[in-house]
Amino acid sequence: MAKDLSAIAPVIPIDRLDTLPLHRQIWEGFRTAILCGHLQPGQQVPSSRHLAEDLEVSRCPVLGAYARLLSEGYFESRVGSGTFVSASLPGQLPHRRRSRSTTGGSRCLSRRSSLLPRCETVPWRHGWGPFGVHQSALDQFPFAAWSKLLAEHGRKPRLRAIHHNDPMGLDRFRDAICSYLRTARAVECDPSQIMIVSGSQQALEITARVLLDPGDPVWIEEPGYPLAQSVLLGAGCRIVPVPVDDEGINVSAGVNLLPKARAAFVTPSHQYPLGVTMSASRRLRLLDWARDNGAWVVEDDYDGAYRYDTPSVSSLQGIDSDARVIYIGTFSRVIFPSVRVSYIVIPPDLIERFMAVRFSLGIFPSYLFQEVLTDFIRAGRFARHIRRMRALYKERRTALVESVQNTCGDMLEIHGAAAGMHLTVTLPLGFNDAEIASQAAKYGLCLWPLSPCYMNKPRHGFVLGFATTPADQMAGAVHQLWRLLKKQPGPS
Amino acid sequence: MAKDLSAIAPVIPIDRLDTLPLHRQIWEGFRTAILCGHLQPGQQVPSSRHLAEDLEVSRCPVLGAYARLLSEGYFESRVGSGTFVSASLPGQLPHRRRSRSTTGGSRCLSRRSSLLPRCETVPWRHGWGPFGVHQSALDQFPFAAWSKLLAEHGRKPRLRAIHHNDPMGLDRFRDAICSYLRTARAVECDPSQIMIVSGSQQALEITARVLLDPGDPVWIEEPGYPLAQSVLLGAGCRIVPVPVDDEGINVSAGVNLLPKARAAFVTPSHQYPLGVTMSASRRLRLLDWARDNGAWVVEDDYDGAYRYDTPSVSSLQGIDSDARVIYIGTFSRVIFPSVRVSYIVIPPDLIERFMAVRFSLGIFPSYLFQEVLTDFIRAGRFARHIRRMRALYKERRTALVESVQNTCGDMLEIHGAAAGMHLTVTLPLGFNDAEIASQAAKYGLCLWPLSPCYMNKPRHGFVLGFATTPADQMAGAVHQLWRLLKKQPGPS
Secondary structure (H helix, E strand, O other), X not given: OXXXXXXXXXXXXXXXXXXXXXXXXXXXXXXXXXXXXXXXXXXXXXXXXXXXXXXXXXXHXXXXXXXXXXXXXXXXXXXXXXXEEOOOOOOOOXXXXXXXXXXXXXXOOOHHHHOOOOHXXXXXXXXXXXXXXXXXXXXXXXXXXXXXXXXXXHHOOOHHXXXXXOOOOOXXXXXXXXXXXXXXXXXXXXXXXXXXXXXXXXXXXXXXXXXXXXXXXXXXXXXXXXXXXXHHHHOOOEEEEEEEEEOEEOHHHHHHHXXXXXXXXXXXOOOOOOOOOOOHHHHHHHHHHHHHHOOEEEEEOOOOOOEOOOOOXXXXXXXXXXXOEEEEEEOOOOOOHHHOOEEEEOOHHHHHHHHHHHHHHHOOOOOHHHHHHHHHHHOOHHHHXXXXXXXXXXXXXXXXXXXHHHHHOOXXXXXXXXXXXXXXXXXXXXXXXXXXXXXXXXXXXXXXXXXXXOOXXXXXXXXXXXXXXXXXXXXXXXXXXXXHXXXXXXXX | OHHHHOOOOXXXXXXXXXXXXXXXXXXXXXXXXXXXXXXXXXXEOOOHHHHHXXXXXXXXXXXXXXXXXXXXXOEEEEOOXXXXXXXOOOOOOOOOOOOOOOOOOOOOOOHHHHOOOOHHHOHHHHOOOOEOOOOOOHHHOOHHHHHHHHHHXXXXXXXXXXXXXOOOOOHHHHHHHHHHHHHHHOOOOOHHHEEEEOOHHHHXXXXXXXXXXXXXXXXXXXXXXXXXXHHHHHOOOEEEEEEEEOOEEOHHHHHHHOOOOOEEEEOOOOOOOOOOOOOHHHHHHHHHHHHHHOOEEEEEOOOOOOEOOOOOOOOOHHHXXXXXXXXXEEOOOOXXXXXXXXXXXXXXXXXXXXXXXXXXXXXXXOOHHHHHHHHHHHOOHHHHHHHHHHHHHHHHHHHHHHHHHHHHOOOOEEEOOOEOOEEEEEOOOOOOHHHHHHHHHOOOOOOEEOHHHOOOOOOOEEEEEOOOOXXXXXXXXXXXXXXXXXXXXXXX
8 A cells, every 4th residue: 555655755844944954854844744644654755866856955964864764763665665654653643743732541640749748839939038048148158269169170070079979979078077077066977877968858868768668657846847747758657746845856745646656857956947956855865765666866957057045066866875866967058058968977787778778869979069068178168157157147146036026026936046047936826827928928028937847736937047138137127027917917 | 862962073084185175075074974874863063163173174164065065955053052964864874875886676677778779789889990881981071161160150159040949950951951852852842841850860760759659560671771670669669571672662562561550661762771772663652552551651861862873863752742751861971970960851741740759859959060051051062072972982882893793703792882872792691790790890891790680581791881991992991801701611
């Protein structure tokens, strides 16, 4: 049947003014004609010479297009007979034209991905402004020195750094982090326990995958860090919210709820979002519970570097005598969020398993920031930057606390102002934080509602970042917040 | 009882020559004494003045240490009575001293992480050399121009780029990739469908998490890419290996094995590891199967940019009329592996779900390489580099093929030399590729055994990278391989 059609050329639209080269236009024309059924499997196509004449082009682009169609299998050549649309193509090719509308077949996705919250609900996706959380004072960052290091390592990368590499990260970077953690955070570790990852979220994910199977019960802090909840939801775990009081996670309450949890995810240095520091006795009780129940403790020390009114608080990991704490730290707060470099301190007997999971999730981290951060730490720039920012953020923190007390003292209660780059305020009953936050966006305020931090009965309020707003502008920003609060229907 | 002990000072070892500051030594001394039980809960500690006298230090470091112990909750002060070890600390604190040996309690890890292969088995962890796979000719990379871009974006980062950002990646980078993909790979997409991720492994992980639940059956190519197997194992899927023939994955065989698979993971441009190009008819059959069964197709186009003897092969995604193909591409091959930048082209109705999973797995990608790659592409440097490397790799590929044919033609059969940065050779029956690869490491050869690419009955052979070995050194490297093969017991 095919032979009867004897090499009639399909309509190949050629446009000499198009930026697409001719051979590409010819290839595209044939492919479309085949996919739409205008050319049928087994049908002969014109010889390249004839087609070139028909299209009034040179033979070169036609030969190029034919070679590609042959190599892709749309065409086949039969010795002595010429070139044909491959007879082996499926005969029925209806609606191949790129309507791109789906044909209504099943489009079933995973159940586990349906459990995750939609990204649209994340405030910082919609810009930033006063009170934005996890944002650092970028105008204070030593970009000139930083950029010099980038250029150096960019121009002459060490072969060992730039090639495929260790899933744990670069050795010299792990050495530098280890020294920092021992000194500044009283973490007990050696460099072999340190794994570099692309952000704390990845650290949480890897940790959850190593420790937990679907259905395993896990303690989390209530209220807690919503993205830790996401990780555990995504991992299929059974989440047990354990209330936080003014000493941190309430271990006795956890034991009453479910003593046989497999792990506890906690933020002992500066509880997120309430800002409590876990007390020494609570720490020891948590470690005792973990040891007695064969459970794990995951310590997310996300902003341990900044503490204002009291000396710094050492890590939970450092007093763990049974190697049951997985410690997570990050450079996102001290450098800037999009550096995407964090680390895990892994109990020695778990390193191999962590490596296997890390390998499967993303193989190994990019080299460049590892190299640059190593030099940055070794040259003392990291410590100096922390010192400078601690002074600056303390000033901004104090300005925020005073402004809130002076302006909205009757409405907002302040929590956790002793450390970090944010504090939390709670609203009286009857206010809706998410509603207020969405109104605030119109005034350029970046308010993070508190209620999403709760799994059960939420309190309403805001997590207020203070790192990016100069002290002398704080009162203005708080005044704007106050005007917004005044407009609310409030407690009825 | 505590009062009886009346503020006796514990032994605090002080060393003035130690680099650790005095306040830190004092803090550490008390903390250790408490954790070891040498100081008991409720016990009074000396006043700061007395301790300073005892230790013969100034009062400053003592006050610093006490403040920290108070803020951490190891100490409590009672008005009018002095300072005490907190009464609320657990009484029994045996063996807190950091023996770091675990106490023998259960150390149960997840079952899912136990399924993953150990990292030790990955050849490139142990260095590189001739035949290393996924390694590019770094000496040819334009590091000077690259470094200039790094320094520029490092010194004056765009605020929008460096702050917390879109989980999809930077807009201008997505635009640039979109243009490239439309032109060079005939991918049908617009920038809103493109998600930037940290490497193809992360792309596979995100995709698996969006599409598949534990227990869901999935087709993979047999032999196939071992790290795709890892992702699917980690995701708890039921893996169905479908044989590859000289047209690519055998769709009929897959239908016979398990027609109701939820997805197929394929490498149509240059099958890994055999190097077959999937034929047009096979592509259409695969898409028809997916449409008819409500299944998804994941196209990993890992080295589509390099093709030597025939024109480039367009993507499977480009002929999919039902938006069932998830397309994955990477910069690891063309730039260098540790750049860790890849991308996913997502069907429009799946974008929201991909974002939620990406967010939970690592929030968003680092900004710097996105910015630099955008400029690199826009300035035409990316296309120029691909052109130069295509010529260079073609020469090296040809040298490898000729050397293998001339030297080991009786033993090694060559597969898939038409594209990419590696080819595959198969060994006669009776040879053990993993055994030979481990011997080869001693001679500086980086041999990747073929057998781990199989789930079932493995063939033995090697995946041979040719990108890093100059053409005039290829014969020497192959000769070394030949001598090693000659030494083997071989088929008995």
